[in-house]
Amino acid sequence: xxxxxxYDAWYLGDGTLDPAITTFWTFGPTTGSEGGDLTGTFVLxxxxxxxxxxxxxxxxxxxxxxxxxxxxxxRAASSGD
Amino acid sequence: MDNQGEVALVDVLASVLxxxxxxxxxQIAELSDKISLDSAILGETFYFWTVVIMWLIHVxxxxxxxxxxxxxxxxxxxxxxxxxxxxxxPSFYYFGWYIYGCFEHGGPAQGHAGPDPEFPGFxxxxxxxxxxxxxxxxxHITLVFFLAFLLFSWTTGxxxxxxxxxxxxxxxxxxxxxxxxxxxxxMDAAWGWSAGGWLVTNYGFHDAIASLVVHGVAGAFALGxxxxxxxxxxxxxREGRARAFRPHNTHMTLSGLMMIFTGFxxxxxACLVILSTISPGWLNIYLSPSTLxxxxxxxxxxxxxxxxxxWFASKGDPFWTLSGGLxxxxxxxxxxxxxxxSLAYILAFSGGLLAVWAGxxxxxxxxxxxxxxxxxxxxxxxxxxxxxVGIFGGGFPTGLNSVESSFGGQLIGMLAFFPLAFLPGYIAxxxxxxxxxxxxxxxVELEGLDMAEFQQDFYPEFERLxxxxxxxxxxxVEAAPILLDAYNQLNGGRPGVKVGGD
Numbered sequence: 001x002x003x004x005x006x007y008d009a010w011y012l013g014d015g016t017l018d019p020a021i022t023t024f025w026t027f028g029p030t031t032g033s034e035g036g037d038l039t040g041t042f043v044l045x046x047x048x049x050x051x052x053x054x055x056x057x058x059x060x061x062x063x064x065x066x067x068x069x070x071x072x073x074x075r076a077a078s079s080g081d
Numbered sequence: 082m083d084n085q086g087e088v089a090l091v092d093v094l095a096s097v098l099x100x101x102x103x104x105x106x107x108q109i110a111e112l113s114d115k116i117s118l119d120s121a122i123l124g125e126t127f128y129f130w131t132v133v134i135m136w137l138i139h140v141x142x143x144x145x146x147x148x149x150x151x152x153x154x155x156x157x158x159x160x161x162x163x164x165x166x167x168x169x170x171p172s173f174y175y176f177g178w179y180i181y182g183c184f185e186h187g188g189p190a191q192g193h194a195g196p197d198p199e200f201p202g203f204x205x206x207x208x209x210x211x212x213x214x215x216x217x218x219x220x221h222i223t224l225v226f227f228l229a230f231l232l233f234s235w236t237t238g239x240x241x242x243x244x245x246x247x248x249x250x251x252x253x254x255x256x257x258x259x260x261x262x263x264x265x266x267x268m269d270a271a272w273g274w275s276a277g278g279w280l281v282t283n284y285g286f287h288d289a290i291a292s293l294v295v296h297g298v299a300g301a302f303a304l305g306x307x308x309x310x311x312x313x314x315x316x317x318x319r320e321g322r323a324r325a326f327r328p329h330n331t332h333m334t335l336s337g338l339m340m341i342f343t344g345f346x347x348x349x350x351a352c353l354v355i356l357s358t359i360s361p362g363w364l365n366i367y368l369s370p371s372t373l374x375x376x377x378x379x380x381x382x383x384x385x386x387x388x389x390x391x392w393f394a395s396k397g398d399p400f401w402t403l404s405g406g407l408x409x410x411x412x413x414x415x416x417x418x419x420x421x422x423s424l425a426y427i428l429a430f431s432g433g434l435l436a437v438w439a440g441x442x443x444x445x446x447x448x449x450x451x452x453x454x455x456x457x458x459x460x461x462x463x464x465x466x467x468x469x470v471g472i473f474g475g476g477f478p479t480g481l482n483s484v485e486s487s488f489g490g491q492l493i494g495m496l497a498f499f500p501l502a503f504l505p506g507y508i509a510x511x512x513x514x515x516x517x518x519x520x521x522x523x524x525v526e527l528e529g530l531d532m533a534e535f536q537q538d539f540y541p542e543f544e545r546l547x548x549x550x551x552x553x554x555x556x557x558v559e560a561a562p563i564l565l566d567a568y569n570q571l572n573g574g575r576p577g578v579k580v581g582g583d
Contacts, residue, residue: 025215041210045175048209049171051171052172055168056252059255060253060256062252068522070525070533074528
């Protein structure tokens with residue numbers, strides 16, 4: 001049984017886990033929060049979705065450029081034969 | 082002893098007993114809390130390791146597809162599998178899991194109350210901002226359960242991935258796999274692969290280890306994509322006869338399949354639920370009792386039956402023998418919680434036969450170029466597996482309402498899921514095709530995707546010989562210009578339409 005810091009500090013007087021740390025994460029719920037529905041969490045979620053969509057668009061655009069370039073190169077090489 | 086003394090003694094005894102009772106109650110409560118925590122951690126540990134084992138499925142898919150591809154397309158094929166993880170993971174976190182939690186009744190649930198009375202609030206727990214979806218010392222289950230489902234999602238994408246190799250754009254595949262892995266399959270899981278799904282609670286739809294909800298649906302989606310994508314250049318000649326493209330590395334392909342099989346044990350196990358303080362033992366996904374041994378036995382003998390069926394139907398072809406094993410397991414997955422091993426063996430044998438015959442029909446009669454037989458193995462056998470439960474598992478109580486599974490209920494599920502899977506695949510790939518973003522240019526396809534995507538050949542120490550064609554007069558000439566000319570004649574220079582055939 002661990003009975004020294006930090007384990008004991010995780011509990012309140014009534015033996016329940018301290019909500020200040022049970023669901024703590026960056027910009028997430030803090031003391032007294034009933035859930036993750038906080039502005040910081042929404043903003044992080046929106047940024048994550050933005051990154052995901054931007055990456056998908058990036059893949060489409062980058063690959064299209066590569067394929068177009070290679071196809072033109074091959075056509076040019078073929079016509080030069 | 083006088084009366085006063087007796088009363089005092091009784092009082093003392095009562096207070097001692099009361100103190101003892103309080104102590105016992107406290108000890109029971111403390112023990113109960115500890116057992117609940119242990120139970121939660123047992124579940125957490127179990128799902129965590131199923132996820133680790135399921136990674137092998139994706140290692141296997143990568144090896145399988147890269148081995149099946151020709152030398153000029155190895156790395157673009159493998160990259161597609163790796164990037165499946167890159168796109169499905171965030172999209173499933175942001176959207177897919179919420180669909181599973183909130184769409185059990187078809188449409189979205191009202192508020193976050195959750196449509197499932199056994200798990201009130203489950204819907205609200207599945208949004209990406211829910212406090213269960215981040216670090217949370219009071220919840221040991223949600224995130225590992227999410228991860229198990231995420232690995233199922235990757236699997237659906239990987240099933241489609243093999244069918245479309247050697248001519249699809251990686252970016253087009255990524256868009257399609259997001260749609261399949263984080264939208265389509267998880268919607269059908271909400272409907273028919275959860276205890277409160279409307280197909281389960283109304284019709285007793287029974288697909289315990291996901292014959293249809295994972296495999297069949299991914300196969301139907303892939304079929305929709307293949308119709309727009311068209312075959313690889315040179316796959317069919319002018320008479321419409323199919324030409325075999327031999328794998329560049331059969332050993333890699335077979336090893337990949339064996340990896341997938343190993344990962345399937347994790348997949349099967351992850352389809353069960355263990356909450357020892359709530360239920361008496363293992364439960365299937367519909368919260369009906371089951372055991373790990375039952376499903377472990379069915380998967381193992383399912384491989385045996387499938388290999389046997391695949392071997393005989395293909396006359397010993399190594400690719401189809403192993404694919405037959407996969408088909409066999411998929412055929413018995415829907416009823417893996419209730420089949421006797423001997424029944425599973427026989428049914429898996431029939432699934433192995435069916436996959437080979439269906440694969441040949443799709444390739445040679447329908448002239449659909451499915452590079453790995455995904456539509457036959459996963460699609461056809463996925464639907465077949467659910468049908469078999471209607472025949473051999475009718476009467477088994479399924480889901481929250483304990484509705485008996487039946488042939489009719491299984492048919493309703495099949496009728497609901499085919500359009501749910503096929504139409505999004507067909508429509509999305511049609512839109513990509515119209516935007517000229519579905520298929521690589523024909524010149525690039527003939528040269529090989531790796532040169533365009535990576536500007537290098539991945540077997541540099543071996544000379545790369547051009548593919549040749551023998552003309553009627555016996556002269557051997559380079560194939561690419563002839564194939565390109567034929568392609569342009571048939572398609573007016575547009576990619577995505579069948580070469581050869583009609």
